[in-house]
Amino acid sequence: MGQRVGIIGVGQTHHAAHRLDASGNEIIAEAVSRALDDAQLAMDDIDAIVIGNMDHFENINYVDMWATDGLGSCMKPVFKVTTGGTTGTTVGACAYYHAASGVFDVVLAVGWEKNSESDTQAAIATCANPVLERDPFAGAIGPLATEYSMYMKAYGATEEDAALVAIRDRNNALNNPYAHNRMKVTVEDVMNSPMLSYPVKFLDMCPRSDGACAVIFAGESKAKKLCDRPAWVHYSIVRHDYTHFGDLEWQWMPTLERASAQAYKKCGISNPLKEFDVAELYLPCSTTGVKWMDSLWFCDKGGAPKLIRSGATNMDGILPINPSGGVIATNPIGATALIRVGEAAWQIMGRAGDRQVPRVKKALATGFGGCSWTDLFVLGADLP
Amino acid sequence: MADWKDQVEEIVFPGKISVPYFWTVGSTLSKWYVQMRDDGEIWGNRCPECGKVYVPPKIKCIDCYQDMNDWVKLPGTGTVETYTVVRYHEPTLHPKKPPFVYGVIKMDGADTGMVHFIDGVKPDKVKVGMRVEAVMAKERSGNILDIKHFRPIP
Ligand SMILES: [Zn+2]
Numbered sequence: 001m002g003q004r005v006g007i008i009g010v011g012q013t014h015h016a017a018h019r020l021d022a023s024g025n026e027i028i029a030e031a032v033s034r035a036l037d038d039a040q041l042a043m044d045d046i047d048a049i050v051i052g053n054m055d056h057f058e059n060i061n062y063v064d065m066w067a068t069d070g071l072g073s074c075m076k077p078v079f080k081v082t083t084g085g086t087t088g089t090t091v092g093a094c095a096y097y098h099a100a101s102g103v104f105d106v107v108l109a110v111g112w113e114k115n116s117e118s119d120t121q122a123a124i125a126t127c128a129n130p131v132l133e134r135d136p137f138a139g140a141i142g143p144l145a146t147e148y149s150m151y152m153k154a155y156g157a158t159e160e161d162a163a164l165v166a167i168r169d170r171n172n173a174l175n176n177p178y179a180h181n182r183m184k185v186t187v188e189d190v191m192n193s194p195m196l197s198y199p200v201k202f203l204d205m206c207p208r209s210d211g212a213c214a215v216i217f218a219g220e221s222k223a224k225k226l227c228d229r230p231a232w233v234h235y236s237i238v239r240h241d242y243t244h245f246g247d248l249e250w251q252w253m254p255t256l257e258r259a260s261a262q263a264y265k266k267c268g269i270s271n272p273l274k275e276f277d278v279a280e281l282y283l284p285c286s287t288t289g290v291k292w293m294d295s296l297w298f299c300d301k302g303g304a305p306k307l308i309r310s311g312a313t314n315m316d317g318i319l320p321i322n323p324s325g326g327v328i329a330t331n332p333i334g335a336t337a338l339i340r341v342g343e344a345a346w347q348i349m350g351r352a353g354d355r356q357v358p359r360v361k362k363a364l365a366t367g368f369g370g371c372s373w374t375d376l377f378v379l380g381a382d383l384p
Numbered sequence: 385m386a387d388w389k390d391q392v393e394e395i396v397f398p399g400k401i402s403v404p405y406f407w408t409v410g411s412t413l414s415k416w417y418v419q420m421r422d423d424g425e426i427w428g429n430r431c432p433e434c435g436k437v438y439v440p441p442k443i444k445c446i447d448c449y450q451d452m453n454d455w456v457k458l459p460g461t462g463t464v465e466t467y468t469v470v471r472y473h474e475p476t477l478h479p480k481k482p483p484f485v486y487g488v489i490k491m492d493g494a495d496t497g498m499v500h501f502i503d504g505v506k507p508d509k510v511k512v513g514m515r516v517e518a519v520m521a522k523e524r525s526g527n528i529l530d531i532k533h534f535r536p537i538p
Contacts, residue, residue, distance in 0.1 A: 023410025029443045033451075043449035059405040070443040114408060122403040130399055210408075 002102030004384055006223035006230025008216050009039025010342035010351070015180040015211035015330045018116040024058060027212040028112050029070035031335075035108070035214035038351070039226060043072040046216070048104040052081040052091040053113050053334030056123045063112070071110065084127060085282065085369025086238075087111055088338030092215055093236045093375055099217045100233075106222055111338035112212035115331070120208040127371075129244070137245050140284065141205060143371070145197040147250045148287035152199065154251055155302035157290050159199045163190035164308050165289030166204050166328060172315060173325025175354040180209040180330040190286070204286040204328070211332030213339045220383075231345035231363070234378040235263045242371040253288075253295035255374035256366070260296050267378050269362075272319075273298045273312065277360040278347045279321045280340040282368040286328060289313075289321070296364075315357070323347070323355035337367030341377050348381050412441050412452070421526040426518060428494045430454040439494040460518040461537065462491040462498070469507040479529070483507050489516055489534050500528075504535030 011034025013019070013027050022030065028051075036042065051071060055061045064073065064080045071078070079098075083090040088111035095109035121139045128138035137143065151157050167187055173179035185203060193202035223230040239255040242248060260272070269275045281296075283289040293304035298319070307313065313321040324343045327336055344363035346352040361382065367375035409417065412429070419425050428437045429452040431445035438445075442452055467487025470478065478484070485507050488497035502510055504519065516534040524530040 018408075020408060021411050023408050023413065023443075025443050026410040026412065056403070058407070059403070060407070069446050072444060072449040074446045117407060118403050118405050126401055126403070131397060 002100050004220040004232065005096055005099040005217050006220070006227065006232045007341070007345040007349075007379065008218045008223050008227035008230050009035045009041065010213070010215050010345050011035030011038050012178050012213040012335070012339060012342060013211045014178055015209045015332055017180065017207065017209060019114070019210035022210075024053075024060070024063065024112060024114050025067045025070035027114065027210060028063075028067050028110060031112065031212035031214040032070070032072055032108065032110060035216050039216045041106070041216065041226065045106055046072070046076065046108045047106050048077045048079070048098050049073050049108045049110065050079045050081055050091050050095045050098065051110040051112075052083075052087040053111065054082055054084065054087065054123070056118070056126050057120065057333065058114050058117045077104070082334075083370055083373065085284065085333060086337055086367040086373050086375045087334045087369065088213065088336055089282070089341060089365070089367025089375030089377065090238065090337075092338050092341045092377065093238055095215070095217045096233050096236050099219050102219065105219045107217045109215045109217065109338060110212065111335035113332040113334040113336075114210045115208035115333060116210050120333075133245055141197045141200055143245060144285045144287060145200040148199055148285075148291055150250045151287075151291040155305065157305045159191065159201075160187060161290045161305045161308050162199070162204055162286040163187045165283070166190045166286035168314055169283070169286070169289070169322045169326040169328050170203070172323050172355065173329035176324045176329070177353070178330070179325045180211070181207055182325070182329070200285055200287060206284045206327045206331040207329075209330055209332040211330065211335050213335040213342050215338055215342045215345065227349075229349050229381065231348035231379045232382065232384055234267050234380045234384040236375075236377050237263050238373075238375050240370060240373045242373070245371070248372055253292050253372065253374075255372055256292055256295040256368075256376075257297075259374040259376045263376050263378050264297065267384075269378075272296065272364070274318065276319055276362050276364045278323060278344065278357045279319060279364040280324060280326070280344045280347075281321055281364070281366045282327055282337050282340055283322065284327050284331070284368060288368070320357050323352065323357055337369065337375060340365040340367065341379075344377065344379050348379055410443075412443055415455075416441050417526040417530070420520075420530045421524040424520045424524070426458050426460050426491070426531070428456050428458050428491070430456055437494040438496050439491050439498055456493065458491055458493045462489040462516055462534070464488075464502060464510065464512055464514040464516055465490045465497050466512060467502055467510055469510070485510050500531055501533035502535070503533035
């Protein structure tokens with residue numbers, strides 16, 4: 001490993017269903033400007049840029065070409081990364097690796113999406129294998145519904161358990177001025193919202209948003225010089241699987257299980273529920289906020305319903321999850337996972353405003369995408 | 385190659401992706417297009433730091449990453465920097481029938497070139513360095529074709 005790396009600045013747009021006031025280029029500029037302000041840097045201080053989105057959501061290829069002014073990338077090394085829902089965390093991982101290598105010192109990571117510009121489900125369907133799976137199984141909702149059905153059957157988890165996650169994240173979003181959906185909801189509201197695909201209901205599911213996020217990574221000496229409390233990257237890991245939907249382990253979430261197990265091992269974490277102070281998790285649907293707790297080793301297999309019912313993951317619980325409101329409140333897809341990293345970093349830096357969890361020393365951030373892929377970051381207040 | 389491969393009837397699925405799209409023009413270019421549509425005027429924006437004037441306008445100065453809040457009205461005249469005569473027919477790509485000319489016009493009062501059609505002149509009479517002016521479309525709807533083309537200044 002070349003050098004240790006800290007996050008020294010984060011910026012994000014005010015996210016919304018339709019940002020008619022801002023083109024893709026303009027939301028990128030908004031996030032980047034805010035990240036530079038947060039880090040008190042100028043564009044000249046940036047050595048390299050990594051940016052990502054999914055071109056099929058906007059039908060404009062090569063953001064690294066047409067957004068040069070908004071991105072500030074003219075005559076800088078720029079790398080475009082696209083991995084579906086994980087794009088934001090992969091952009092972050094890529095920026096981290098750039099800085100960790102020592103080849104670059106200060107690296108800007110940018111994720112963005114204007115989901116208002118297309119039919120998100122139709123665009124997502126273009127990822128599915130057209131020869132086998134696009135007709136019967138494409139889209140975002142069906143696979144998530146299918147995996148929770150299986151988990152419910154295996155462990156007695158309920159629709160109400162998912163609703164508890166939905167109200168936790170949605171009500172947390174009330175404290176986040178950047179969040180897209182900010183509405184007070186009850187379990188009853190969630191249960192009475194329209195059924196999309198059993199057992200997933202409207203208020204269980206993430207929206208599609210317009211928005212961007214930018215995170216600035218810096219090598220150890222620069223990070224110490226530029227920031228009084230950087231969020232140090234303790235570990236970053238990427239795990240992919242999937243050939244066909246039928247090959248996946250629906251009762252578990254293998255990529256999350258493997259990625260988190262390795263991260264905890266590398267970071268010396270034996271009880272993640274206790275040792276993390278906050279988690280910003282890419283939970284695209286409230287059902288995943290139940291089922292994936294097992295795969296993050298927060299409880300024994302099948303223990304998630306009890307964990308969620310106990311309130312352990314609420315703002316006043318032992319491990320607050322998604323103080324920002326998470327993905328079901330805000331989902332500009334290419335930015336979504338980077339927002340998790342940025343929010344986790346802000347929690348450590350003490351810059352999370354009304355959603356700040358007290359005394360955060362260790363934070364977990366995840367990305368979910370492609371098909372059941374996992375990216376994961378462990379951040380800490382202390383040097384790794 | 386395995387024997388069974390000789391016997392396979394190879395299948396290819398035809399596909400057509402039908403996804404509707406909208407492109408948010410954004411505040412900067414919306415302002416530009418509205419001025420063009422309503423007043424028939426071409427404006428640029430100027431960097432507060434280096435003074436560079438861009439047309440079409442930029443979100444941020446490419447060199448200085450400054451906000452671009454300083455708008456300047458341009459005379460609509462310029463000089464042909466470079467051009468080509470298109471002789472192939474590609475209706476999905478170009479709205480004009482060949483032969484037609486497009487090129488880069490360095491706009492008076494701006495530091496950048498604008499790409500557009502050059503018309504009102506025989507293609508073989510177009511020259512680099514030729515002075516041209518914008519011809520606005522009679523019916524304008526707020527897009528790049530509100531400028532019909534550039535023609536030589538008589
Ligand atoms: Zn400038």
